[in-house]
Amino acid sequence: SYLARPTAAVFVPALALGALVAARRRREALVKIAALGMGAALFAVPMALYSMATRGSPSYSGQSYLYAVLKTSDVQRNGYSVPLSSPIEFVSQNGPAVAQAIVENVADYARLLFLDREWLLLLVPGLALALVAFARGRYPRPAAPMLLLASANFAIYALTWAAYSERYQLLTLLLLLPFAVDGLDRLGLGRLALPAWPPFTALHAAVLVVTLTWSASFVREYGGELRYRDEPVRARTDRGIRWTGPPRWVQDNELSRMVDWINARTDRDDVLAHGQPWPLTFFTNRPATLLPLKLSPERLRSFLIEYRVAWALLDSRDVDRRGYLPTLEGLSAEGVRMTTVGSHRIFDARALWR
Structure with missing residues (x-):
């Protein structure tokens, strides 16, 4: 790559x-x-x-x-x-x-x-x-x-x-x-x-010492424990795929539930917007975009229209974005509908740009 x-x-x-x-x-x-x-x-x-x-x-x-x-x-x-x-x-x-x-x-x-x-x-x-x-x-x-x-x-x-x-x-x-x-x-x-x-020889010994020093990392990683920056993180298995990533993804106990909902309720071409879109687009094959921070109500509405966002997924655990909830709820007058799945509020935003 x-x-x-x-x-x-x-x-x-x-x-x-x-x-x-x-x-x-x-x-x-x-x-x-x-x-x-x-x-x-x-x-x-x-x-x-x-x-x-x-x-x-x-x-x-x-x-x-x-x-x-x-x-x-x-x-x-x-x-x-x-x-x-x-x-x-x-x-x-x-x-x-x-x-x-x-x-x-x-x-x-x-x-x-x-x-x-x-x-x-x-x-x-x-x-x-x-x-x-x-x-x-x-x-x-x-x-x-x-x-x-x-x-x-x-x-x-x-x-x-x-x-x-x-x-x-x-x-x-x-x-x-x-x-x-x-x-x-x-x-x-x-x-x-x-x-x-x-x-x-001493050269063999030096190489052996270096190998043993590095081996601790190899044992951890091949055993399924990796590091994300300075944090240890385990691997997990979803849909038959063993994977790892940032702790917030690996430790998300609602990821499988969200993937199931997206696969069952959305079309393959529907654009998703989420604070952490990467694992969702990987497991669902839906196009996804990062929901930006610090958007005013007007700019949030413009973002949904410009990117043709079909579903805006707002995680109540996301302290940086949950403040968008009143704005998204206020778009109900324009046809935006909300569904609750676990800690997520899912907004059908297609009415804004269709």
């Missing part, structure tokens, strides 16, 4: 530069770059044609707004009817704030990669030595593309200032791991034999 993101386009010039550095002859480099270009085209052209047919543009990204806001909430929860400037215009008008956000992203990702015990912390000495050795030309040329790709992956997500997610740096971690282990070998650990049988 990461290769399908527009941000993956940065990998092409990184690998092309890597091919130039790794090749011994110019002809060899040109052949590799041509092969890279054909491979990238084979992957990108079908997506570009599909985007052109469905969106009218060869390049379409549903998250291009990340470069025109400081926080995702500016366009998700709080973004209804707020016009977005272009990324270039936004950066020119908010240069210092964008620069600060980028610096914070770089620092956060660097701490994650190099100072987190479950990432590269225990291998930092080896990685540092490996990078010094590479800078001094002590690595074979084919090592260059891997390091350039790792650098490109780190940089593109660090420069995506409005979004931070640990998973974005998994590719960086995987590409740096071989260098970190090789760096430990260059420190001499591979030549330091330990009194054990079968033959066992």
Whole structure:
């Protein structure tokens, strides 16, 4: 899925530069770059044609707004009817704030990669030595593309200032791991034999320690316990699918009931509006939209009409949105009808725009 993101386009010039550095002859480099270009085209052209047919543009990204806001909430929860400037215009008008956000992203990702015990912390000495050795030309040329790709992956997500997610740096971690282990070998650990049988070196011991350190996470995750940010969260099974997500989704004891109601009472093309639409659209295959925050009565009505919302689902447990209840009830004069399902008040809003 990461290769399908527009941000993956940065990998092409990184690998092309890597091919130039790794090749011994110019002809060899040109052949590799041509092969890279054909491979990238084979992957990108079908997506570009599909985007052109469905969106009218060869390049379409549903998250291009990340470069025109400081926080995702500016366009998700709080973004209804707020016009977005272009990324270039936004950066020119908010240069210092964008620069600060980028610096914070770089620092956060660097701490994650190099100072987190479950990432590269225990291998930092080896990685540092490996990078010094590479800078001094002590690595074979084919090592260059891997390091350039790792650098490109780190940089593109660090420069995506409005979004931070640990998973974005998994590719960086995987590409740096071989260098970190090789760096430990260059420190001499591979030549330091330990009194054990079968033959066992300090390098084997170091890798084993790192593996054991990481294994606690693997055991938890394969056992069904994952983490959402800093919170532990279990997996659950619905409709034969074992899944996990934010605690508010996984711990929602009304989710199955709501899915049953939606599947039984709504049409496949009905648009749902909810404060947490993601699990509902996943399990019902209905199009869904996030119900924004802080809407006035007039803007809430406009939102329902503009998005052709068929069903507005208001969860009384949602402290940020339950204040919409009087407004939605007041639309009964225009034909909006309410149904109660558990803690949800479900409003049939089709009369507003039909």
